[in-house]
Amino acid sequence: MKRKFGSRQILLLLLIVIVALLPLYVQSTYTITICIMTFYMASASLAWSVLGGLTGQISLGHAAFMGLGAYISTLLLVNFNVSPWISILIVFVVVGAITALLLSPCFGLRGPYFTLVTIAFGETFRNLFTNWEYAGKGKGILLPYGEDDFGLMRFSDKQSYFYLGLGMVVLIYIIVKMIDKSKLGYGLKTVREDEDTANAIGINPWKYKVIATFISCGLMAVCGVFYANYYRFIDPEIMIQTQSVEYLMPAVIGGIGSVTGPLLGAVIITPLSQFLNATLSSIAAGSNLVIYAVILIVVILFQPRGIMGWFNGSKLKAKIDKVFDSIDGKLFSKK
């Protein structure tokens, strides 16, 4: 039997501590920047996976929902001096509610049709923000510069954003993991696998899609708060559909439908794409993304369930499980 707290959790904690200690030993700003981007991409991909992975509703509009979070928190900060820390809660609720409301008539649409609707909503938001005077139109909004201020989530050093990003990804990972292992998670997964079966065992697919949208888009908006305060500049281009594709890529490569998948995918692909960007794009612009796309295509063709999909069915996992269980057995042996 697996325990609630065992060697797996200890290892995970250890891993977080090691990552957290990284800035003390690594001085390179470049490495820290890549870490921050990895945290951000992992968080966004995890948020996406609540709807796309757990519930099986593929959204290509999540960049816009992230953008909504970024815009709302920025406008609140610039115009009403609302701390981004408070905005985190506000955008989670507001964006979660807005998206759930907007998408709720669309949950009868299955498969690619739902995806088309999310593209349409995303592009509508981008179009509206591009033309909205109050939100700076296409020019975007610059966040106010100034002295470091924890309350305003404003730091001049990368280290602070490193810990902020780490905190975000750990928090979102724990939330998504808890959903996955809960009754709610079973409901969502049943809807993903088969809506007729869901109906037959008493699950209202519509209701569960609404809940998944609320959580997924709400968390995505929280990522948007981080994005705005880290880059300190936002414009409607952050809402573009191609950006949405970036957020689902770690999930697809790491393993759609597993919680560790998006995290693992981001850890592999974000540094890789940054490395390729630094080395190749000076030689030929776009070549880094060509490799990126090829990796995606190869994974889809040869390992449709991603790295975690392969791992979960492999002998390797069985062996690792055995090791963990035996350690657990020794550590927590019954008296």
Added chain:
Amino acid sequence: MDTFLQAITNGLMVGGIYALIGMSLTIIFGVMKIINFCQGELLMVGMYVSFVLYDQFGLDPFLAIPLVAIIMFAIGALLQSTIINRAMKNTESDDTNVLFLTVGLGILFTNLCLMFFKSDYRTAVSAVSQKNVELGNITVSMPKLISFLILIIMSVLLFLFLKHTTLGKQIRATSQNKTGAQVSGIKTKMVYASTYGLGAALAGITGACLMSYYYVFPTVGAVYGTRSFIVVTLGGLGSIPGAFIGGLVLGLLETIGSVVVGASFKDTVVFLVFILILVTKQLVKSKRG
């Protein structure tokens, strides 16, 4: 009144491009039952092929159309028979992988073109590029008018092809009933490859037409890809006459929408109408049981 007539004329001209790209998407859906998420990128590739033919051999975009069509057909057929077919087989009951794959192909095309052509805007000049036609108080640019005529010709050709050629009949048979087609000896593999090739060729022709009055850059496809989804939703997925009419309606919606709500918000109008239609269609379908 003249502004309105001018808007309608402009709408029809833009609509012609939308109709062509819509037809290219809908024919692929009709046969393979997949929504090709890289249709706009295929159009973009077609534009670059047309640009290269102009740049290297001085070929007029309109005269280059047959060549562009052949090259794009080959690219499409090859792509389908190698990569896409594999993903379709992988996932008999699950179409999300084909969705991801075509999205991935779109990224690949965009960045391959970025690699070879940089992000600069490229143009190809046609002999008729600067000419205009005056119809009373309405002005139409010559290349747009020719593009519209090409749409009409292509639609007629497509209709004749599907109706009277062996391959065309096989394509229709497969789209109506795949198993039935297989049973009666049609090689669906070949039909799939040709259909995707045909879809790519039509997208390429659209690109070549567009090249005569517009410029190409690596991300130009995104807009047309999204528009093609709207066109086929308007006209009914899989229906070629539907895509024809849907394209023209979308073009009119855009230009008339621009007049009514201002050009900046025309996208919002278009997308909202799109969402409304998708949802209504779904509701009607579920009511019927």
Added chain:
Amino acid sequence: MGNILEIKNLSKNFKGLKAVSNVSFSVEEGKITGLIGSNGAGKTTLFNMISGVFPPTEGNVIYKGTDITGMKPYKYSGLGIARTFQIMKPLAHMTVLDNVASGALYGKKKIGSLKHAKEYAEEILEFTGLYEKKDWLPGNMGTAYKKRLEVARALATNPDLLLLDEVMAGLNPTETDEAIELFRKINSNGTTILLIEHVMRAVANLCEKVVVMHHGEMITEGTPQEVMNDPYVIEIYLGKEEESDG
């Protein structure tokens, strides 16, 4: 015992075509009732109306004295009605145990904690003879096991009435016998069963009452013996089965 389910004058038209017309019968509590008919007799349409997949054009479905006609399909299992699917619908990317645990978490049982749901699911798997396969993915199992999984998941919702849609189609004689044994066991625990089949042998073996449908209409009902001796049934139903067997 009274009737747990009463079907009253149920009809369904599809675009003017009558798929089911004016069918009435009842299912007695605690018993196993069979519904038979050849392909195209309207069994599955009738079944879909009873289980709420689509509403009938006319008529009513009365469950435990309450009219449940046209109720949303997801409300059924909460009332104690569970169903299986003719075309099996396993939750493909979830293990056998998780498939059944889903049923236990929702349905009428509505277990709150995942731990208890899994324990209960293990009991159900033991009962249905699937325990050894609990960590398997459904796709890796044979047809007989998949059909059992359908039944196990439905059973995990703790139903009073179990609707089985051709669960024995495609099984070999040994597997059919095992399935019959399982349904007897389920029934002896107090669950009423409505069984849709075209395997006559299974129906004759299991059911206390059989309803026969043909071309969307109900032609007769009675004990298996009565039904099988009915000349009309022999003519249209058994005659056809012999044909298809040969």
